[in-house]
Amino acid sequence: MATDPLSAVFSALADPTRRQILLRLMDGDANVSALAEPFAVSQPAISKHLKVLETAGLVSRSRVATSRLSHLEAEPLREATVWMEKYRHFWNSSFDKLDAALAAYQADETPATETTEDRSDD
Structure with missing residues (x-):
């Protein structure tokens, strides 16, 4: 074969x-x-x-x-590395998208509401 x-x-x-x-x-x-x-x-x-x-x-x-x-x-290792390099770009792009999504999620979070203990100082 x-x-x-x-x-x-x-x-x-x-x-x-x-x-x-x-x-x-x-x-x-x-x-x-x-x-x-x-x-x-x-x-x-x-x-x-x-x-x-x-x-x-x-x-x-x-x-x-x-x-x-x-x-x-x-040389065959270099050829394999060149082939795998294409996938490195794919994964880096995927991680960049994940970082952006995480940053957007964290920016949208609102602070936790006050507890009753926090209001006792009023």
Whole structure:
């Protein structure tokens, strides 16, 4: 089944382990054992996560001597951010309308009526 690139990116980002791997790769290239270190999962499990990230275009892999290093490819993240930016404008507009409605509501409120205790000073 063919998936568009943006859907592949969001699907890959849906898993917290993969998001953590991407954060780690922001510090630089790493091999599978280094990426597996903070997780309670096996290296083959991390390799499967890397394959998903690679398929989404978020990671590239290269061989240096005997090591196979993973490298963060940030361009698909930029494309996802551009797509989400449209919704940020929508939400900001919605929040601005809510702020205006709240301000109008608060301006229309009348002060509470005096209680009998307040009038006892007369």
